[in-house]
Amino acid sequence: MTPDAPAAGAVNVITGRGIPLRGDDIDTDRIMPARFLRATSFDGLERHLFEDDRATRPDHPFNDARFAGATLLVVNSNFGCGSSREHAPQGLARSGIRAIVGESFSEIFQGNAAMLGVPCFAAERQAIERLQTLIEQTPDLTIAARVDSGLITAGPLRLTATLPAALRDGFLSGQWNPTAMLLDRFDEVRAVASRLPYLNGF
Amino acid sequence: MAETLFQKVWNAHAVRTLPSGQTQLFVGLHLIHEVTTPQAFDMLRQHGWGVAFPDRTFGTVDHIVPTDTQRRPFVDLMAEEMTTALERNCREFGIHLAGPAEAGGAGGPGSPGSDDQGIVHVIGPELGLTQPGMTIACGDSHTSTHGALGALAFGIGTSQVRDVLASQCLSLDPLKVRRIDIDGRLAPGVYAKDVILTIIRRLGVQGGVGFAYEYGGSAVDHMSIEERMTLCNMSIEGGARAGYVNPDDTTFAFLRGRRFAPQGDAFGRAVAWWRSIASDADAPYDDRVRLDAASIEPTVTWGINPGQSVGIGEPLPSAPGDEAVDEALAFMGFAAGSRMEGTPIDVAFIGSCTNGRLSDLEEAARIVRGRRVAPGVKALVVPGSRRVSREAEARGLDEVFRRAGFEWRGAGCSMCLGMNTDRLEGRQVCASSSNRNFKGRQGSPTGRTLLMSPAMVAAAAIAGHVVDVRTLLDEVPA
Structure with a gap:
């Protein structure tokens, strides 16, 4: 893994500056166009985040120096829909994004981000829009997002967001990467396999 | 108690409830391809993990493979590199690979050799790998396609590919089930593609988040397995991670004689089990939607x-x-x-x-x-x-x-x-x-x-x- 790969351990309070990205249904092809999947590692993906959107929109937030180095990405609804490519959250995590706050997420994206230790918090549209506006007006503002309570604070703004319970508990306990748990009681895995008709000649 | 196919198949594959509260779900068939797996194999090597069930893992090349000429080595160097990486990984871990054999086969000497190569969601069903009642995972969102045969099939990311390689399991939350009935007859010139586009338009691109879509009704009953695959394939475009059709005689007829389908007496026993995992007539659904097939246009x-x-x-x-x-x-x-x-x-x-x-x-x-x-x-x-x-x-x-x-x-x-x-x-x-x-x-x-x-x-x-x-x-x- 490269040094900028996501860290292990418990994830609770994420603090840093924000980057607002407005728009519904931003799919993973837009986050990471398919030509950047032409590689056998995830290294360097952060350079290609939203590459085509950025080329056509000079005012794209990921082109905006005021938001460089941001930690919290603030999006609207159905973020990360489409392709299951983990390259999308990998690129975001490698660019320094440690949490995403939005109205809603595609399930696969939210799961993939969780596997990298990046929580996707969901909150109401109005609250999200206020947060986006606040960041646009004061890009230097420090935002704090708490996994345990779902509380997100940004200057005068306080909003309550939610995470699926299992993901929340996984972040808090540091067990958001489940491989070790899945391997933990392998006898039980074998027991299920031995009961399945299609693995045992029906 | 009456249950849906989703509940029956989920329960049959549930290993345990993990400390996180998610379910550890056994994956009956893991399909892999060249684009979303090289990093997963690298992670396995890093941790010193093996592949838990190599005989339940099946690979092919589809995403980057050239389609003008498939002679090896490919002119596209990255296609060659990613294909070679998959070949090496499958060899190292004992996984069957349909596609880029080095010599012989359909395209002549020097071409990728296996007669079975193709898009992962096309070859699974055509080889009889995909069967009713299975759980299936693949690092591709269109894995929902395999639900056409009554399987529960999930698209996953690369870290989850690593998990399935290492443990043959996923950590997942169960989905709700939305029954979508399409009743009546499709007009000539109207196809399963028009049906699924109409469903997505009506329910929205995120209407299915949190749901598996169960498709039924007389129009679906009359569809071939290939048409049902088109329907289930685009479930994810409506936000539903999985989509399926209950297995029926059309399903069994499709599977009979396919290479990896049960053979001989086992086929009859399989059909009995396959029938048993279909949704019960009075199964409870979290939501129901109905469409009139005759109202759908191209x-x-x-x-x-x-x-x-x-x-x-x-x-x-x-x-x-x-x-x-x-x-x-x-x-x-x-x-x-x-x-x-x-x-x-x-x-x-x-x-x-x-x-x-x-x-x-x-x-x-x-x-x-x-x-x-x-x-x-x-x-x-x-x-x-x-x-x-x-x-x-x-x-x-x-x-x-x-x-x-x-x-x-x-x-x-x-x-x-x-x-x-x-x-x-x-x-x-x-x-x-x-x-x-x-x-x-x-x-x-x-x-x-x-x-x-x-x-x-x-x-x-x-x-x-x-x-x-x-x-x-x-x-x-x-």
């Missing part, structure tokens, strides 16, 4: 997500102030209130895991036979697998397409996602039988995709613009 997308579609006879929406509509119309260069019929196209693409199977090519060939592709239109047919290709060639379909001016390609994902050299250029408009019309999806950041059925793509290729395929069906030479 459907075309006009926007930048698969929910933005219209029937061929309908005007585009006029919704002043709706940012999503405005953004889509501006990107596509279409006017509110206009109609899709008559929209000029530059490229016609028939293929993909949505509509790259034999029946898709047959329906398209019915339209194409005896006609010519319009001047200036680049038209290509990319069979979903080598088997599809062989069967189509045995029926002379390749000649029908070639004579009309289509390119006849090797098997792969091709222009569905533009990972190989098959890409749109500039603002080209593509009539496409694929599944996504996202900005940039077909390889050009400004390229424009119109999703439709393969027959509609064929009709657009002939006319040079979008047309109602039903007008050509009437004139199909006997």
Whole structure:
């Protein structure tokens, strides 16, 4: 893994500056166009985040120096829909994004981000829009997002967001990467396999 | 207690409740391909993990593989590198790989050799790997396709591919189940593609988040397995991670005799189990939706997500102030209130895991036979697998397409996602039988995709613009 790969351990309070990205249904092809999947590692993906959107929109937030180095990405609804490519959250995590706050997420994206230790918090549209506006007006503002309570604070703004319970508990306990748990009681895995008709000649 | 197929299959594969509260779910079949797995194998090596069930893992190459010539080494060096990496990984971990053997096979010496190579969601069912009652995972969102045979199939990311390789398990939350009944008969010229586009339009591109879609009703009962695959394939475009159809006699007839399907006496025993895992008649659903098949028209997308579609006879929406509509119309260069019929196209693409199977090519060939592709239109047919290709060639379909001016390609994902050299250029408009019309999806950041059925793509290729395929069906030479 490269040094900028996501860290292990418990994830609770994420603090840093924000980057607002407005728009519904931003799919993973837009986050990471398919030509950047032409590689056998995830290294360097952060350079290609939203590459085509950025080329056509000079005012794209990921082109905006005021938001460089941001930690919290603030999006609207159905973020990360489409392709299951983990390259999308990998690129975001490698660019320094440690949490995403939005109205809603595609399930696969939210799961993939969780596997990298990046929580996707969901909150109401109005609250999200206020947060986006606040960041646009004061890009230097420090935002704090708490996994345990779902509380997100940004200057005068306080909003309550939610995470699926299992993901929340996984972040808090540091067990958001489940491989070790899945391997933990392998006898039980074998027991299920031995009961399945299609693995045992029906 | 009455249960859905989802609940029965989920429970049969649940290993335990993890400390996180999620379910540890056993994966009966893991399908892998060259693009979303190299990092997963690297992670295995880093941790010193093996592959837990190599005989329940099956690989192929589809995403980046060239479809013009498949001779090795590929001219595209990255395609060669990613293919070689998959070959090495499968060899090292003892995984069966259908595709890039070094010598012999369908394409002659030096070509990728396996007769089985193709798009992962096409070859799973055609080899009989995909079976009712299985859990299936693959690092590709269109894994939902396999639900057409009554399997529970999930698209996953690369870290989850690592988990399945290492443990044959996933950590997941159960889904709710939405029953979608499509009753009545589809009109001629209306296909499963039109049905699923209509469903996504009605329920929205995120209407299915948190749900598995169970498709049923008399229209689905009458569908072939290939049509059901088109339906289930695009469940994810409606936000539903999984979609399925309960297994029935059509399913069993499809599976009989396939290489990895149960053979001899075991087949009869399998059918008994397969019947038992279908949803009970009085199973409870979290939601129900009903559609009238007869009301569905040939459907075309006009926007930048698969929910933005219209029937061929309908005007585009006029919704002043709706940012999503405005953004889509501006990107596509279409006017509110206009109609899709008559929209000029530059490229016609028939293929993909949505509509790259034999029946898709047959329906398209019915339209194409005896006609010519319009001047200036680049038209290509990319069979979903080598088997599809062989069967189509045995029926002379390749000649029908070639004579009309289509390119006849090797098997792969091709222009569905533009990972190989098959890409749109500039603002080209593509009539496409694929599944996504996202900005940039077909390889050009400004390229424009119109999703439709393969027959509609064929009709657009002939006319040079979008047309109602039903007008050509009437004139199909006997």
